[in-house]
Amino acid sequence: MELNLDRRQFIVGGSVIAAGAVMAGMTGCSSSNGSGSSAASSAATEEVAAPEKLVFAWEPGASEGKYENMRDLMAESISEGAGVPCETMTTTDYNVCIESVNSGKAHYASLGAKEYVELHKKNPKVEVAWVLSDGEGELNPVSYHSQVLVLEDNSEQYKQADGSYKLTKEQLEGQNYSWVELSSTSGFVIPSISMAKEFGIENPDDLGESGKFFDTVYFGGSHANAMLNVLIGDAGFCSVDDTGLAAYYNVIEGENGELGALYEVKAGLEAPFDEYEGTKLRVVTTYPVPAVPFVVNTEFVPADMNEAVIEYMGSEAVYNNPELFKDPSDKDTVTKYKQTTGKVRFIPAPDSYYDDFRKMIGEE
Structure with a gap:
């Protein structure tokens, strides 16, 4: 029951x-x-x-x-x-x-x-x-990862000379970003704190408010819906986990949760994800999570x-x-x-x- x-x-x-x-x-x-x-x-x-x-x-x-x-x-x-x-x-x-x-x-x-x-x-x-x-x-001490995903079609600009991927403050500031929710460890807490330290932002919570660092901030309420905001084009980036969300994609390059991994949205998903079957997403940043x-x-x-x-x-x-x-x-x-x-x-x-x-x- x-x-x-x-x-x-x-x-x-x-x-x-x-x-x-x-x-x-x-x-x-x-x-x-x-x-x-x-x-x-x-x-x-x-x-x-x-x-x-x-x-x-x-x-x-x-x-x-x-x-x-x-x-x-x-x-x-x-x-x-x-x-x-x-x-x-x-x-x-x-x-x-x-x-x-x-x-x-x-x-x-x-x-x-x-x-x-x-x-x-x-x-x-x-x-x-x-x-x-x-x-x-x-x-x-590391159980899974928080990963930042972008559409593969947009990922080339974040690729480094050595073939790895990296996001800079200049590339993120003023963009639209999709989080899971403020309380999500991998969908907001760890990535926002890590980004704030790296970019010299005093208050990580500013990353969760539209108009502070990002132009528009979306909260999906789930890892899947945070990714959906990227798939539909409302956000250019999302922070999601590499565990539960893995049910929505196949890994076609690299290892799940690792920097540079390439994913493809699975077939047979329920609406609205079925509309994005085969869409590719790239991991451009990753953070360890307990x-x-x-x-x-x-x-x-x-x-x-x-x-x-x-x-x-x-x-x-x-x-x-x-x-x-x-x-x-x-x-x-x-x-x-x-x-x-x-x-x-x-x-x-x-x-x-x-x-x-x-x-x-x-x-x-």
Whole structure:
């Protein structure tokens, strides 16, 4: 069973400022798992009643209909570990997902790194449960990438003498830019901070307002819609991830997420993306991003139950399930996770994993 909440059904504190032609309730994110975690130990000092069922809240990007089987499999796995049913909650607004786990309406949630860091500061009971490992099954400081895409037809001007690609302040200033949303780690936070440092811009938030640095700023509300703004010609550039968005393109040159990679919009996508089948996009800038956290509210989940969930989520039964961790050559299964080495899995992560990221965004 799935619940579906949007902003009108769930009042939250704070709102995402968005400007642009396309606004949809989606934002990409990844996930992970393991056996034992800092989240489990911190709740040990208090008696927490075991819930009769768990609720897992998904951020908008993973709430799309095409991910239903993935969500169901994740809920089944959590239920197997916890020993109680797990219900899925889909959302159309990132703030709803955040406030759901903050309030205990949801016990677990998939959040971005920025959302987790800010929420944990506000509510220390919300902690990391698991993240997605690297190809060796280990915790890696770089989990995926934020990439800047342009239409291939426009990319030659950003090509350097050595064959690499680079964007300059002069090339970007006064242009139209497409972000995901202000709270998106890879779709705004990391690229805006990085650009501001490189270009000598005092306030990274200026990059999110039309008329400050860029002429017109668009917020797609999802990684796919941020890219759509480039495809339809409203924006010349977009900042998007290389994980969830990879379901929309084939890599025809280079490696996914790497500088200079060339993508082609896939066939068989739903409208309006079907109109752009075969359109090519080039990666002209890329930034590393830490693993996306799956979080738990330890005020509502007993430590022993959380430990059991984390242990099961890191088990072979989960990472060897081809419907959840699919083979990269599988073009039909829709999931956010790929089994590239036989070792990729969900693993526990301490809160300190995000300390460098905290420093980067000024949330120490």
